[in-house]
Amino acid sequence: MRGVAKTVLSAVLGTVLAFSVAQAYEVPAHEVPVPDTVSDALKKSIERGVNRGWNHVPKDAAAWNRAVANSAAHGEKRAMALASELGVTVEEGTMAGVKVFTLLPSEVKPENQDRLLLHIHGGGYVFSPGKSGIGEGVMMAAKGGYKVISIDYRMAPDHPYPAALDDAMAVYKAALEQYPADRIGVFGTSTGGGMTLALVLRAKAEGLPLPGAIAPGTPWSDLTKTGDSYYTHEGLDTVLVSYEGMIRGAAEIYAAGHDMKDPYLSPVYGDFTGFPPVLLTSGTRDIFLSNTVRVHQKMREAGVNADLLVIEGLSHAGYCMLPMDAAEARFHFGELDRFFSKYLAKKAD
Amino acid sequence: MRGVAKTVLSAVLGTVLAFSVAQAYEVPAHEVPVPDTVSDALKKSIERGVNRGWNHVPKDAAAWNRAVANSAAHGEKRAMALASELGVTVEEGTMAGVKVFTLLPSEVKPENQDRLLLHIHGGGYVFSPGKSGIGEGVMMAAKGGYKVISIDYRMAPDHPYPAALDDAMAVYKAALEQYPADRIGVFGTSTGGGMTLALVLRAKAEGLPLPGAIAPGTPWSDLTKTGDSYYTHEGLDTVLVSYEGMIRGAAEIYAAGHDMKDPYLSPVYGDFTGFPPVLLTSGTRDIFLSNTVRVHQKMREAGVNADLLVIEGLSHAGYCMLPMDAAEARFHFGELDRFFSKYLAKKAD
Numbered sequence: 001m002r003g004v005a006k007t008v009l010s011a012v013l014g015t016v017l018a019f020s021v022a023q024a025y026e027v028p029a030h031e032v033p034v035p036d037t038v039s040d041a042l043k044k045s046i047e048r049g050v051n052r053g054w055n056h057v058p059k060d061a062a063a064w065n066r067a068v069a070n071s072a073a074h075g076e077k078r079a080m081a082l083a084s085e086l087g088v089t090v091e092e093g094t095m096a097g098v099k100v101f102t103l104l105p106s107e108v109k110p111e112n113q114d115r116l117l118l119h120i121h122g123g124g125y126v127f128s129p130g131k132s133g134i135g136e137g138v139m140m141a142a143k144g145g146y147k148v149i150s151i152d153y154r155m156a157p158d159h160p161y162p163a164a165l166d167d168a169m170a171v172y173k174a175a176l177e178q179y180p181a182d183r184i185g186v187f188g189t190s191t192g193g194g195m196t197l198a199l200v201l202r203a204k205a206e207g208l209p210l211p212g213a214i215a216p217g218t219p220w221s222d223l224t225k226t227g228d229s230y231y232t233h234e235g236l237d238t239v240l241v242s243y244e245g246m247i248r249g250a251a252e253i254y255a256a257g258h259d260m261k262d263p264y265l266s267p268v269y270g271d272f273t274g275f276p277p278v279l280l281t282s283g284t285r286d287i288f289l290s291n292t293v294r295v296h297q298k299m300r301e302a303g304v305n306a307d308l309l310v311i312e313g314l315s316h317a318g319y320c321m322l323p324m325d326a327a328e329a330r331f332h333f334g335e336l337d338r339f340f341s342k343y344l345a346k347k348a349d
Numbered sequence: 350m351r352g353v354a355k356t357v358l359s360a361v362l363g364t365v366l367a368f369s370v371a372q373a374y375e376v377p378a379h380e381v382p383v384p385d386t387v388s389d390a391l392k393k394s395i396e397r398g399v400n401r402g403w404n405h406v407p408k409d410a411a412a413w414n415r416a417v418a419n420s421a422a423h424g425e426k427r428a429m430a431l432a433s434e435l436g437v438t439v440e441e442g443t444m445a446g447v448k449v450f451t452l453l454p455s456e457v458k459p460e461n462q463d464r465l466l467l468h469i470h471g472g473g474y475v476f477s478p479g480k481s482g483i484g485e486g487v488m489m490a491a492k493g494g495y496k497v498i499s500i501d502y503r504m505a506p507d508h509p510y511p512a513a514l515d516d517a518m519a520v521y522k523a524a525l526e527q528y529p530a531d532r533i534g535v536f537g538t539s540t541g542g543g544m545t546l547a548l549v550l551r552a553k554a555e556g557l558p559l560p561g562a563i564a565p566g567t568p569w570s571d572l573t574k575t576g577d578s579y580y581t582h583e584g585l586d587t588v589l590v591s592y593e594g595m596i597r598g599a600a601e602i603y604a605a606g607h608d609m610k611d612p613y614l615s616p617v618y619g620d621f622t623g624f625p626p627v628l629l630t631s632g633t634r635d636i637f638l639s640n641t642v643r644v645h646q647k648m649r650e651a652g653v654n655a656d657l658l659v660i661e662g663l664s665h666a667g668y669c670m671l672p673m674d675a676a677e678a679r680f681h682f683g684e685l686d687r688f689f690s691k692y693l694a695k696k697a698d
Contacts, residue, residue, distance in 0.1 A: 032376055
């Protein structure tokens with residue numbers, strides 16, 4: 001597989017060279033050791049090397065659907081085991097006709113009684129349907145004692161853009177009928193982070209009240225191959241590995257010919273003025289580090305209260321894939337808990 | 350030189366392999382293009398490729414002194430030209446017997462009349478003596494309309510640890526006789542960032558009042574080769590390039606046999622409890638990204654109000670090397686200005 005990866009990367013880099021031969025420099029091949037500065041759980045994950053499926057891109061819609069169904073079967077088992085372990089109940093339902101899961105911790109904290117977190121799962125607008133998408137929502141419900149509603153939005157290839165965002169908007173509007181906007185937080189990772197940003201951009205455009213706080217984790221803020229870390233962290237990020245695999249495949253099948261620089265697809269091109277407080281997370285090996293920091297810088301320049309975490313040794317979305325008690329997951333979810341606790345309004349407010 | 354770099358890196362990686370052969374994976378050689386997402390000035394800097402002097406480590410004290418003197422001659426000219434261009438006056442003096450430069454902008458802003466910024470320059474505890482070290486202080490004085498005192502502390506090889514920190518402490522104590530601690534800010538980049546952290550650790554240990562706010566830019570928080578980005582960004586960072594050059598050389602000649610994990614040398618090992626508000630800056634190509642985020646995470650876990658900026662496309666300390674009007678320098682110094690303006694006390698407070 002390592003040989004295959006090298007060949008594919010060389011092919012990719014040939015393209016790069018074609019337009020930037022006088023404007024690039026070479027980083028020599030190098031082994032990256034397992035850092036001493038991360039949790040044992042993350043060490044074990046890094047020892048396994050890069051995700052071997054990163055460039056197995058399905059070649060048509062039927063193949064996508066088979067790949068998604070296969071991974072969802074495993075994902076659902078893992079997520080339900082996690083819910084059971086953490087004492088989170090999972091209830092299926094619909095809001096405004098969209099499938100959702102209500103995730104309830106063993107105890108909703110008193111200060112969170114009148115608050116709601118909306119969770120938007122990741123998976124490149126193709127993966128993690130149904131219960132296989134709830135894991136991160138379960139972790140947050142348990143960590144902070146929140147009621148979480150996880151949105152099971154429609155996805156590509158059967159439902160390309162704007163179906164996913166339409167579904168998230170429909171659930172957000174339905175939530176607004178039950179909760180004041182300033183008691184609603186929205187969060188999600190990767191595609192879920194990008195959708196969190198797009199949801200607020202669209203709520204602004206539609207004149208809706210904005211959520212009280214949002215936490216887009218390592219957001220897929222640019223569907224095009226634009227941004228430094230798509231190149232600099234190629235082959236380094238153990239989860240996504242390279243744009244030239246699942247990332248490009250998923251971007252193309254979701255955008256389905258729509259302009260990928262539309263802010264509802266690539267929210268880094270949107271106007272963040274007026275956004276509520278934001279907490280962004282990435283990692284030192286994350287291929288979406290630039291997707292994260294470009295959004296952060298643009299938000300700060302627009303006067304938004306935007307905070308950034310970059311976690312040592314972490315690849316894309318790594319905090320969702322570690323046990324809750326690993327230092328990196330504890331840090332990320334602990335920060336999200338403090339963040340929502342600080343910025344979401346309470347009934348007494 | 351590229352051939353040389355490869356050979357040196359391979360030698361280094363041989364060592365890495367020796368202790369982590371079963372725990373590492375290989376990142377293939379790859380060209381990194383100039384990002385579309387950075388300023389024209391940064392693009393030009395990246396187009397020049399990596400710093401060709403990164404591994405020209407002087408072999409004895411006399412050779413260090415010659416290398417420092419050579420680079421200081423150029424550095425002083427650049428710094429004085431910058432001061433003149435930005436309308437900052439430079440006055441030589443001493444505080445508590447330590448050489449300092451008082452940097453005064455054309456106008457000290459009204460709200461900054463009774464505030465002081467202490468600047469601690471970078472340079473690996475060996476480079477940038479005298480006026481060659483004031484550039485960053487000049488930029489900050491001009492950007493925010495602050496009175497800045499830049500500390501010309503003693504350095505290796507003639508004055509190894511703890512001379513540099515002793516001098517910074519002496520100036521801080523002298524400043525405390527003129528300003529309440531909560532109107533004093535401390536900032537600096539690289540070694541100056543590490544010293545900013547060490548100064549607060551030592552002020553805590555000595556029971557002194559702490560400064561009102563500090564901004565350690567991409568701080569040299571770990572003098573040992575510990576932390577993910579020393580490895581992952583090897584050959585990528587255009588400024589420092591690799592630990593196995595000037596970094597190791599400077600660490601050894603400054604520490605001079607002292608334990609490099611002493612928090613006064615490697616402040617990441619210190620206890621940050623009780624620190625004032627902190628603003629940290631790094632970049633997506635910075636070999637000190639881990640030096641920065643390890644400090645950030647530890648501070649947040651200690652309950653410190655610590656904020657992080659990671660600037661797109663930037664290598665180590667890049668914001669100090671760009672024109673003031675480049676987007677990256679504007680962002681960094683603009684954030685520092687807002688930060689000190691927000692957190693330093695004023696006379697009326």
